[in-house]
Structure formats: C-alpha cells, structure tokens
Amino acid sequence: MPPGRPPAQTSLLLRVPELAGQLKFNPGFKRPLSTGERIPRICIVGSGPAGFYTAQHLLKHHKLARVDIYEKLPVPFGLVRFGVAPDHPEVKNVINTFTQTAQSDRCSYYGNVTVGKDVTVEELQQAYHAVVLSYGAEDNRILGIPGENLSGVYSARALVGWYNGLPENRDLKPDLSSKTALVLGQGNVALDVARILLTPLDLLQKTDITEGSLAAIASSKVKRVWLVGRRGPLQVAFTIKELREMVNLPGARPILDPADFTGLRDAIKDVPRPRKRLTELMIKTALEKPGEKEAKIWASATREWGLKFLRSPLEILPTANGKRARGIRMAVTRLEGSGESATAVPTGEVEELECGLILSSIGYRSLPLGPSVPFDPKHGIIPNHLGRVQGVPGLYCSGWVKRGPTGVIITTMNDSFDTAQSVLEDLQAGMLNVSNTKEGFESVRSILHSRGVHPVSFSDWEKIDAAEVARGQLAGKPREKIVDPQEMLQLIGR
Amino acid sequence: MITWRVPRLFRPLLNGLNIGKAQPCKVAEHSQAPATLQPERSFSSTHRLHDVPGDPSSAERVTVHFINRDGEKLTAIAKEGESLLDVVVNQNLGIDGFGACEGTLACSTCHLIFERDVFQKLDAISDEELDMLDLAYGLSDTSRLGCQVCVKKSMDGLTVQVPMEVSDLRRQMEVGKQSKQ
Numbered sequence: 001m002p003p004g005r006p007p008a009q010t011s012l013l014l015r016v017p018e019l020a021g022q023l024k025f026n027p028g029f030k031r032p033l034s035t036g037e038r039i040p041r042i043c044i045v046g047s048g049p050a051g052f053y054t055a056q057h058l059l060k061h062h063k064l065a066r067v068d069i070y071e072k073l074p075v076p077f078g079l080v081r082f083g084v085a086p087d088h089p090e091v092k093n094v095i096n097t098f099t100q101t102a103q104s105d106r107c108s109y110y111g112n113v114t115v116g117k118d119v120t121v122e123e124l125q126q127a128y129h130a131v132v133l134s135y136g137a138e139d140n141r142i143l144g145i146p147g148e149n150l151s152g153v154y155s156a157r158a159l160v161g162w163y164n165g166l167p168e169n170r171d172l173k174p175d176l177s178s179k180t181a182l183v184l185g186q187g188n189v190a191l192d193v194a195r196i197l198l199t200p201l202d203l204l205q206k207t208d209i210t211e212g213s214l215a216a217i218a219s220s221k222v223k224r225v226w227l228v229g230r231r232g233p234l235q236v237a238f239t240i241k242e243l244r245e246m247v248n249l250p251g252a253r254p255i256l257d258p259a260d261f262t263g264l265r266d267a268i269k270d271v272p273r274p275r276k277r278l279t280e281l282m283i284k285t286a287l288e289k290p291g292e293k294e295a296k297i298w299a300s301a302t303r304e305w306g307l308k309f310l311r312s313p314l315e316i317l318p319t320a321n322g323k324r325a326r327g328i329r330m331a332v333t334r335l336e337g338s339g340e341s342a343t344a345v346p347t348g349e350v351e352e353l354e355c356g357l358i359l360s361s362i363g364y365r366s367l368p369l370g371p372s373v374p375f376d377p378k379h380g381i382i383p384n385h386l387g388r389v390q391g392v393p394g395l396y397c398s399g400w401v402k403r404g405p406t407g408v409i410i411t412t413m414n415d416s417f418d419t420a421q422s423v424l425e426d427l428q429a430g431m432l433n434v435s436n437t438k439e440g441f442e443s444v445r446s447i448l449h450s451r452g453v454h455p456v457s458f459s460d461w462e463k464i465d466a467a468e469v470a471r472g473q474l475a476g477k478p479r480e481k482i483v484d485p486q487e488m489l490q491l492i493g494r
Numbered sequence: 495m496i497t498w499r500v501p502r503l504f505r506p507l508l509n510g511l512n513i514g515k516a517q518p519c520k521v522a523e524h525s526q527a528p529a530t531l532q533p534e535r536s537f538s539s540t541h542r543l544h545d546v547p548g549d550p551s552s553a554e555r556v557t558v559h560f561i562n563r564d565g566e567k568l569t570a571i572a573k574e575g576e577s578l579l580d581v582v583v584n585q586n587l588g589i590d591g592f593g594a595c596e597g598t599l600a601c602s603t604c605h606l607i608f609e610r611d612v613f614q615k616l617d618a619i620s621d622e623e624l625d626m627l628d629l630a631y632g633l634s635d636t637s638r639l640g641c642q643v644c645v646k647k648s649m650d651g652l653t654v655q656v657p658m659e660v661s662d663l664r665r666q667m668e669v670g671k672q673s674k675q
Contacts (some may be wrong), residue, residue, distance in 0.1 A: 053591070057590065088600065090595050090596075091595060091600045093595050093598060094594050094595065097594070206613075239628070239629060241626065244621075244625065273633070274629065276629035277624065277625075277628060278628075342589070386664070386665070386668065408593075408601070408629065409594060409595075410594065410601050410602055410603050410629070410630075413591045413603065414591070414631070414659040414660060414661045417590055417591065417659075417661065418661035418664070418665070419664070438550040453670060
C-alpha cells in the first residue's frame with residue numbers, strides 16, 4: 001500500500017480494476033515531472049466558501065495547478081457549517097460542490113493547522129508560488145458602551161457559534177431566563193438569532209442544531225424578541241426571504257408599530273424592486289388585517305417578535321447586585337438624509353427598556369494575521385486590489401477578509417472567482433516564477449511535524465462526518481455535530 | 495448529508511441527482527435516490543445520467559443556447575420538462591458557480607436573462623422565486639432563476655444570457671482604465 005494514503009480510499013479504488021490507474025494521479029505520490037512541466041503550487045488559508053470557491057476556480061481554469069487548503073479547525077467549511085442557521089439546510093448544499101473540489105486530484109485539505117501559529121505566512125510563501133488568505137471574520141464589532149460585559153449580554157456571533165457547534169463557543173451557557181430579549185441590529189444574523197430563540201422545539205429538534213443548545217433552548221424563558229435599529233424601516237439590512245420566515249413563524253406574532261410605517265408607501269414608489277418589496281412586506285404586516293391563516297397563528301401565538309426603529313444603545317443597565325443585565329437605555333434618533341446613506345442623529349430624548357438578554361448583532365470583524373500581512377484596522381480588511389495584497393507579491397486574499405463581513409454565499413463566490421482570476425492572470429504573465437520549483441505541502445509537512453502538529457486530511461473529515469450523521473440518525477436529525485476538537489481527533493485515531 | 499465514496503471519474507455526472515425542494519418542473523425520469531457506483535456505465539464524457547432516458551426523441555428535443563459571461567455561446571439539447579438548471583448541470587456546461595444551492599431557492603446563482611417575448615410567456619413567478627431573484631446582481635426586468643424555468647417544446651432555439659457579476663464589471667473598468675493610460 002502506498003505510504004501516506006488513507007486505507008479506505010485506496011481499497012475502494014483497488015476494488016474497481018479500471019480505476020486502479022487512478023492511484024497514479026494521487027497527490028500523495030511523488031510523480032516524476034517531465035521536463036518543462038511547471039506546476040504552480042497554490043496555498044489557500046481558510047476552508048469556508050471563500051477558500052473553496054477560490055480553489056474551485058483555480059483548478060477549473062488551470063490544468064496543472066495544485067491547490068492546498070489549510071484550516072485551523074479539524075473540520076472544513078467555515079460559516080457554511082458554523083454560520084448558516086440550522087433551519088436553512090438548503091444553503092448548505094454548497095458543501096456538495098466543495099466536497100467534490102476537496103476530493104479532486106489536484107486539491108488537498110489540511111485541517112487542524114493554524115496559520116500564524118503552527119506555520120507562518122512567510123513559511124507558506126516559501127513553500128508555494130501563491131498564497132491566498134481566506135480566513136474570514138472570526139471576531140465581532142463591539143458596542144463600546146457601559147454594561148457591555150454584564151452577564152446576559154452576548155454577541156450574536158457567539159450565540160450563532162454556540163447553537164451551530166463552533167468549538168470556541170461551546171461553553172457559552174447563555175442565560176435564557178429572561179422573558180424579553182433584545183437584539184441590537186437589523187440584519188439577517190439578527191433575524192436568525194431571533195428566529196432560533198422563538199422557533200417551536202418540535203421544528204428545531206429536526207435540524208442540525210447541537211444537542212446542548214437544543215436542551216438550553218428547551219428550558220428558555222424567552223417569549224419576546226425585539227430587533228432594534230438606529231435608523232428606520234427603509235434602512236433595514238435583512239432580506240425579504242428571512243423576514244417572510246419571521247412573519248410566518250409558527251406560534252409567533254409580529255409586533256410592528258403602525259406609526260413606523262404610515263406614509264411609507266409613497267416613499268418607496270420609485271425605489272428599486274428589492275427594497276420596495278421588502279418594505280411592502282413590512283407595511284403589509286404592520287398595517288393590514290392578517291389573512292385567515294395568519295390570523296389563526298397570531299391569535300394563538302405564545303411568542304412575539306417586533307422591530308424598533310430610531311433607537312441607539314447608550315448603556316446596558318445592571319441589576320441591583322451589579323452583575324447582570326436588567327435593561328437598556330437608548331437614545332431616540334431621527335434620520336438625516338434618506339435611503340441607504342441616511343444617518344441617525346440623537347434627538348436628546350432617551351428611552352429605557354427592560355430585558356435580561358441582549359444580543360449585539362452589529363457586524364462580524366476580521367483580525368490581523370501578523371506583522372507580515374498588511375491590515376486596515378479601520379475597515380477590518382487586508383488592503384488589496386482585485387484580491388492582490390498591496391505591497392506583497394504572491395499574496396492574495398478572498399472573501400470577508402478582503403471585502404468586509406457582509407453578503408451571502410453568492411457574493412463570496414463571485415469575490416473568490418475574482419481573486420482566483422487575479423492569480424491566474426499573474427501566472428499567465430509570468431509574475432509568480434513557476435519555473436522556480438516549490439515543494440508545497442512537502443516542505444510544510446516537516447515544519448508542522450517539528451512543531452508537533454498533525455494535519456487532518458479530508459478523508460479524516462469524512463470519518464468525522466460519517467460519525468456525526470450516524471449519531472444524528474439516532475436523534476432524527478441530519479447530523480449531531482461534534483463540538484469538542486479533542487473528540488474529533490480521537491475519532492480519527494489521534 | 496451523506497458523503498459518498500465515488501470514484502472521481504463519476505463525480506461530475508452526479509450533480510443532477512441532488513433533488514431538493516422547490517422544483518417546479520416535471521422530474522419524473524430523474525432518480526431521487528442517492529447515487530451508487532454504476533460500473534457498467536461507459537466512460538464517454540457525453541454519456542447522460544443513467545436515470546434520464548437516453549437520447550430524447552425529436553419530439554422532446556429542445557435546443558437551448560446560453561450566452562456565457564465572456565460572450566461564448568454554449569448550445570445544449572434539452573429535454574422538455576427539465577429546468578434550465580438541470581440542463582446546465584446535466585450537460586456540464588462551463589458556467590462558473592451556476593446553481594450553488596442545487597435548485598432549492600436558497601441562492602441566485604442560476605440567474606438568467608431572457609428575451610422579452612420569451613420572458614412574457616414563461617409560467618408565473620412565485621413570491622419565493624422573486625425573493626431570491628431580488629438579491630441577484632444585474633437584475634433586469636426579464637430576469638428569472640433558471641431552476642424555476644421549465645423547458646417547453648415552444649422554447650426550441652431559445653437564447654438566454656448569463657448575467658455578468660459585479661466582479662466582471664469591476665475588471666472591465668480596470669481594463670478600460672489601463673488602456674487609457
């Protein structure tokens with residue numbers, strides 16, 4: 001059996017004689033290169049949608065290039081696994097195409113490797129002709145107001161990580177004992193956390209939400225969730241599909257203040273269709289009598305959600321013992337300007353609201369990787385031009401760390417294709433010096449070994465995947481995510 | 495989600511078998527079961543999916559042209575009842591990133607632009623399709639999502655445009671800028 005090849009994969013190929021020949025194309029083999037064959041070796045840091053779409057585009061449009069994808073967790077797929085809500089399984093279908101990419105000849109996956117710690121960017125640049133940074137946004141923007149660190153206050157990012165099984169958030173233990181929760185922010189992440197907090201258990205328990213968070217939500221006392229924005233209805237950042245889901249949520253009733261929506265129909269007469277339809281849905285929900293079906297749901301609803309506008313957080317108010325959140329003080333604002341560029345200006349008025357659970361959903365944020373990689377802290381991105389990192393030849397970036405942490409999968413897909421295009425152009429123009437042979441993972445392997453780091457392969461992930469699916473089946477779920485990285489490693493025999 | 499151990503040669507042929515929800519077209523001939531090894535298949539690259547009945551008879555054959563983002567015309571012989579997404583996937587047309595959510599109305603990557611007279615004859619658009627179409631870049635008033643449009647005999651000779659993405663236009667502007675220097 002060839003060295004370094006996962007046994008299961010080898011035996012499968014050997015079982016089908018015509019495909020035994022496939023063995024010779026496995027990158028684990030060192031094929032002798034024919035003269036003149038110049039193989040570009042490209043390294044991608046991060047295995048979320050940005051990393052995989054960049055890899056996909058490179059492999060499709062260059063017949064020789066080899067792409068290695070590094071990931072700090074043992075398991076791949078980034079926000080598709082850890083960000084997309086459990087009740088949105090269709091969005092996760094992209095995992096199928098990513099799996100194809102990872103399994104293709106010229107692509108290799110190396111999980112459990114933290115770039116910046118286990119191996120540096122400089123070391124990667126020595127081993128590869130091009131390095132693409134696609135490590136996303138692992139942090140969140142902070143409110144910067146008093147009381148932000150009280151018990152009962154969390155970032156939406158941490159809550160999402162918690163119910164999606166992100167290892168670093170598994171011990172969050174959010175306090176769900178308050179009847180009223182307040183989400184600061186009106187984007188899709190805000191709607192996601194509100195929806196997960198209010199969805200009937202019998203629906204949640206069929207999803208891939210983690211067992212631990214499901215149990216916590218089962219004993220949650222949260223009955224009402226407010227989504228609070230500094231600006232008005234015309235500036236909401238969430239999109240219509242997610243709003244519709246909220247409006248149709250079983251067992252829940254919307255609380256929208258008609259005063260926020262009167263006169264709005266005129267204001268949207270000439271706006272582009274997407275904003276118009278979104279606003280029309282809010283107006284309809286706020287001002288019109290519900291249809292028969294909705295009326296029934298709303299009449300028997302035990303939970304509520306609502307939108308509050310023109311409120312900017314000033315301070316989170318503590319309980320008597322000073323340890324937990326009991327409410328929030330907000331500035332009442334008014335709008336200056338209109339449309340997307342309208343700004344919220346304080347009026348001097350102030351309002352307080354009682355709530356014991358506060359979730360800040362004001363944006364994710366990327367972190368700098370190290371001194372050798374330029375970073376723009378104001379915008380939270382790596383300065384770049386069409387994906388080429390400014391001032392560092394051979395270094396590229398794609399996804400949220402390139403553009404900022406907004407957008408859905410298609411946005412990241414196109415952005416990643418864009419960066420891949422820059423790499424391909426540079427290869428074509430001879431700017432990446434491919435005639436200078438690089439060893440790729442072969443040089444990185446010994447560096448990692450000397451530091452006691454053992455990468456997780458894609459077929460290792462497939463074992464973890466199979467175990468999660470098997471456990472899920474027992475519980476009537478698509479999978480039961482393993483949330484402890486040690487358990488993942490034990491499963492693959494480490 | 496099931497991970498299948500499938501030899502690499504077969505994988506490109508499997509895309510079309512992942513049937514999700516929100517499929518408005520008649521897909522009776524497609525298998526709904528997950529793929530398994532089918533070693534009796536030939537290795538021809540033009541071989542169709544085992545489950546789709548072989549060559550469509552001329553009565554069912556519908557020619558569809560896709561104008562790709564770079565202007566290249568891709569021609570496919572479609573079957574009545576397939577969605578335009580099915581056509582792209584089954585025929586392995588080289589349109590980057592098409593159909594990410596596999597026809598489940600969870601993305602807008604199968605966005606296509608139709609000629610006005612064809613557009614007006616298409617089946618009515620649902621709120622769910624409009625919701626996702628609203629997020630598509632380059633939205634036009636003759637845009638639809640390919641996964642929701644079913645091929646009909648009357649569409650023979652149809653030409654659809656794959657819209658450019660924001661990154662394509664940014665590049666065009668770059669090239670324009672450079673040529674002016």
